[in-house]
Amino acid sequence: METFEHYLDKYAELAIRVGLNVQKDQTVVIMTPISCADFVRKLTKKAYDAGAKDVVIDWDDDEVKALRLKHAPESTLREYPMWRANGLEEMAKNGAAFLQIYAPNSDLLKDVDPERVAISSKTAATAREGFLNYMRNNKVSWLMVSYPTAEWSAKVFPNLGEAERIHKLWEQIFKLTRVDKEDPVAAWNQHIKTLTDKQNMLNSKKYKQLHFKAEGTDLYIELAPKHQWVAAGSETESGTFFIPNIPTEEVFTMPAKTGTNGTVRSTLPLSYQGSLIDRFTLTFENGKVIEATAEVGQEVLNKMLDMDEGARYLGEVALVPFDSPISNSGLIYYNTLFDENASCHIALGNSYPFTIEGGTAMSAEELAQNGFNKSLIHVDFMIGSADMEIDGLSDDGSREPLFRKGNWV
Incomplete structure (x- = not known):
């Protein structure tokens, strides 16, 4: 029977080699909550193994974000650190690949004034528009994957203890991303073909x-x-095939x-x-x-x-x-x-x-x-x-x- 670490290793490999499709001498940027640090280290090793010349980690923390939205002066919510937005855009311009770990906490801001959240969101989106356009136009390879956190797993399995619900959520992720298959890459190739057949059929209909x-x-x-x-995959301007979302249907x-x-x-x-x-x-x-x-x-x-x-x-x-x-x-x-x-x-x-x-x-x-x-x-x-x-x-x-x-x- 395969161990959890074995599946986690395959998940990281799938993300780097298939989803992001890291190229030799490419910079990889990982945008992540700090709660995913262990997985980030595994992804970083896989990226270097794939030939990356550098791995840049853009850390974030949900609790700190919530504290800022609750307590910071409203005027600061209308400001964004442009060094951060400009740095991401510069790395995109230089051909970096971007991996985002998405581990949502849908209750995080339930007690925060929606007006303050909206101000902050609009400020960030406006500041990062140049960077986001690189991804929206497939000028760079990018990928979103998820990682179970205590908060997220509690929403999915509210009646279980923390350790058990995180374990069950990992089981689902491994299954739904085809990591539990003997050959996940072959399974993804077949899945991509199935989706591409639907894509071609619809394109023929006009x-x-x-x-x-x-x-x-x-x-x-x-x-x-x-x-x-x-469907499934896209190509960058330089011809690199990547899969932006794992899973995707x-x-x-x-x-x-x-x-x-x-x-x-x-x-x-x-x-x-x-x-x-x-x-x-x-x-x-x-x-x-x-x-x-x-x-x-x-x-x-x-x-x-x-x-x-x-x-x-x-x-x-x-x-x-x-x-x-x-x-x-x-x-x-x-x-x-x-x-x-x-x-x-x-x-x-x-x-x-x-x-x-x-x-x-x-x-x-x-x-x-x-x-x-x-x-x-x-x-x-x-x-x-x-x-x-x-x-x-x-x-x-x-x-x-x-x-x-x-x-x-």
Whole structure:
């Protein structure tokens, strides 16, 4: 029987060699909470083994962040250390690879004024926009993985003791990232092929619209005229293949900014900036959210939608079958990296230029002309369910079934 350390080693290897695909003499930047220090050391060793010339650690601490948001003068929440943003952008410019360890605590900021959180989030997003554009345009390889913390595991397994719930969450991560397979790399290659087949099928269809229908949802999403479906992996400008999210089960593309109409209901909780938004409904008219109600986190939802002009428009639509490994685990992860891969989802905010033909070479004006939505945020939320039906609508008005009962037809 394989040991925990053996699987952890394979997880780190998968992240560095397959997800990030570190190249010889490349700098690797790891952005991480300090609670993940042991895993960071293992990732660092793997990166050097893969040929990295340097590994830079960008440490963060959730508790310190919460203390600042609670107690610092509001004026300081409107300031961001530009040396930090400029440093990240400089490393991206020089071809670094970026790995983020995402270990959310959805209750961290539940007692903090949402207005203060919104001010801080907007300040950080504005300061880091130059750096983030390198990732949004696939100019660099980047990856997001997760690591079980006491706080996160308590949300997933609230009735277990700390040691047991962390152990069970690790078991799920190893399973859902295919690390528990005898040959995880071969398993990922097959998985990528399966997703790529769906991507190619959708690209051959050239649908004009998608129609989503389920309990509480009746939504039409017009696709950008030059949209292209993307799955699993991407390539950097220099030709390095990487997988931005581990795990991943989605095939996704760009909606036309002003082409969404109807109502959609969330089907899983959304952990956003240390707060929870749950059981919410959005109504769209000509692409824009004109009404938003939430049973949990209404004020947080309002602040998110008011982040900037683009926050009320969609930047992504993604298809994920209900019969998928993460959904079939029967768990809610309170972690978008996992929950979005259990369910069809859409994202409010910024579009990805690589989801339209030639998008990464377009000017801002050209992107806008092709349906691109610009925003400081990109927030995925889950809308898929066991009763979800999706049709693809062509230019001539003809309709084809894509999903029935939550799954591909």
